[in-house]
Amino acid sequence: MSHSINTQSTKTLSKSGGLSGKVRVPGDKSISHRALLFGALAEGKTLINGLLPAEDPISTANCLKAMGVKISSIRKGVEVEVKGVGLHGLKEPDEILNCGNSGTTMRLMIGLLAAQKGNHFVLTGDNSLRQRPMKRVRDPLKMMGGKVFGRSNNNLAPLSIIGQKLHGAVIGTPVASAQIKSAILLAALTAEGTTTVIEPACSRDHSERMLKAFGAHLEIGGEIGRHITIHPGSTLKGQIIEVPGDISSAAFWLVAGSIIPGSDLIIENVGLNPTRTGILEVLEQMEANIEIFNIRDVTGEPVGDIRVIYQEQLKPFSINGEIMARLVDEIPILSVAACFSEGVSQISEASELRIKETDRLAVIARQLNSMGAKITEHQDGLSIKGRVQLKGSLLDSETDHRIAMSLAIAALTCKEQSIIERSNAAAVSYPDFWQDLEKLGTR
Ligand code: S3P
Numbered sequence: 001m002s003h004s005i006n007t008q009s010t011k012t013l014s015k016s017g018g019l020s021g022k023v024r025v026p027g028d029k030s031i032s033h034r035a036l037l038f039g040a041l042a043e044g045k046t047l048i049n050g051l052l053p054a055e056d057p058i059s060t061a062n063c064l065k066a067m068g069v070k071i072s073s074i075r076k077g078v079e080v081e082v083k084g085v086g087l088h089g090l091k092e093p094d095e096i097l098n099c100g101n102s103g104t105t106m107r108l109m110i111g112l113l114a115a116q117k118g119n120h121f122v123l124t125g126d127n128s129l130r131q132r133p134m135k136r137v138r139d140p141l142k143m144m145g146g147k148v149f150g151r152s153n154n155n156l157a158p159l160s161i162i163g164q165k166l167h168g169a170v171i172g173t174p175v176a177s178a179q180i181k182s183a184i185l186l187a188a189l190t191a192e193g194t195t196t197v198i199e200p201a202c203s204r205d206h207s208e209r210m211l212k213a214f215g216a217h218l219e220i221g222g223e224i225g226r227h228i229t230i231h232p233g234s235t236l237k238g239q240i241i242e243v244p245g246d247i248s249s250a251a252f253w254l255v256a257g258s259i260i261p262g263s264d265l266i267i268e269n270v271g272l273n274p275t276r277t278g279i280l281e282v283l284e285q286m287e288a289n290i291e292i293f294n295i296r297d298v299t300g301e302p303v304g305d306i307r308v309i310y311q312e313q314l315k316p317f318s319i320n321g322e323i324m325a326r327l328v329d330e331i332p333i334l335s336v337a338a339c340f341s342e343g344v345s346q347i348s349e350a351s352e353l354r355i356k357e358t359d360r361l362a363v364i365a366r367q368l369n370s371m372g373a374k375i376t377e378h379q380d381g382l383s384i385k386g387r388v389q390l391k392g393s394l395l396d397s398e399t400d401h402r403i404a405m406s407l408a409i410a411a412l413t414c415k416e417q418s419i420i421e422r423s424n425a426a427a428v429s430y431p432d433f434w435q436d437l438e439k440l441g442t443r
Pocket of ligand 1 (some may be wrong): 030176177178179182328
């Protein structure tokens with residue numbers, strides 16, 4: 001069967017002689033969404049430096065703009081100004097709100113909008129987002145009096161939300177998901193009474209850190225920060241925010257540097273929030289050559305620079321349980337790393353990966369196996385045999401940004417050329433990925 005290649009969004013890659021130099025990854029995606037959202041709900045101006053100028057945060061900004069929030073243009077290297085409208089100042093939009101490919105935009109918006117009494121909202125997204133489960137946010141909000149409706153038993157977008165005065169509740173979330181937690185916290189800001197979220201494991205805590213900085217009344221208790229209580233009544237005050245580089249984007253260079261002979265690179269200004277650094281623990285398990293230095297605090301988030309040098313012998317890894325929440329977005333690139341280790345790596349308790357932008361367990365196994373990898377897919381994970389020479393091949397991101405970038409790194413290790421179709425997916429979280437790759441030396 002002949003296969004026609006869409007050259008517009010295709011990248012051709014071949015063997016690299018090693019990546020070297022310095023790179024600054026773009027702003028953290030999770031923090032960027034939150035800076036825009038909390039800035040919109042604050043009184044006064046919020047100034048954001050280093051906001052990720054990519055498709056996902058732009059979806060959040062566009063939804064907020066449609067509800068009357070003034071946000072200056074989002075461009076690389078330009079400070080973004082958000083004119084806050086206060087907790088009760090959002091206008092009912094006269095159009096459907098489009099969240100694009102962004103799960104964070106949709107899930108956080110559901111929490112925010114469910115609490116906008118008297119207003120009606122409709123949320124939709126692209127093909128991928130319209131297949132992702134929203135009931136996990138809808139059900140806890142229902143316990144607070146929220147009215148959210150959608151297809152497939154109120155699970156799928158398009159969603160219709162009828163804003164209500166919500167009441168506080170104690171809510172145990174079934175999965176450690178920062179999107180669910182943050183949606184509840186947003187709803188709780190204006191609810192009647194106190195709300196407590198109890199997580200099964202600690203998910204990324206950017207919302208808690210930033211809400212505190214904006215002046216919300218928040219208490220963190222229980223074991224290792226798993227109970228988050230929010231007392232409504234405080235107004236949020238505009239802030240100046242510095243967004244650190246995204247460790248989930250740095251992950252591609254960390255693995256590239258570790259597996260491509262001759263590499264020696266420095267990734268500057270990487271966010272090192274302990275709820276996000278699972279990848280560093282795995283690379284340590286693999287005995288990769290990684291050094292973290294210049295650790296500092298940047299508006300309430302730990303940040304550092306990371307040097308990575310090629311390591312010939314990498315150990316296999318085994319991951320499951322609570323670490324999954326701390327590296328959930330790094331599984332595709334860690335699967336690439338596993339192909340270069342001296343043994344079999346195991347990823348389990350990772351079924352959340354099946355409901356990301358794509359079914360990432362299936363997609364990464366399919367794509368890497370087409371390069372000759374030895375990956376066996378399980379219901380909740382992958383077994384990956386290491387020390388297999390990958391072969392250049394015709395690859396496809398299957399529209400997933402993290403798959404596109406993971407395949408690019410895998411392709412740099414192959415003698416034969418690879419073609420990655422739908423490579424433009426990278427723009428969802430890392431618009432300059434291909435330029436940075438070239439700069440670091442696709443030799
Ligand atoms: C995110 C939380 C995670 C992560 C996503 C961003 C966030 O999703 O995978 O890329 O910003 O809150 P879950 O909440 O579904 O784990």
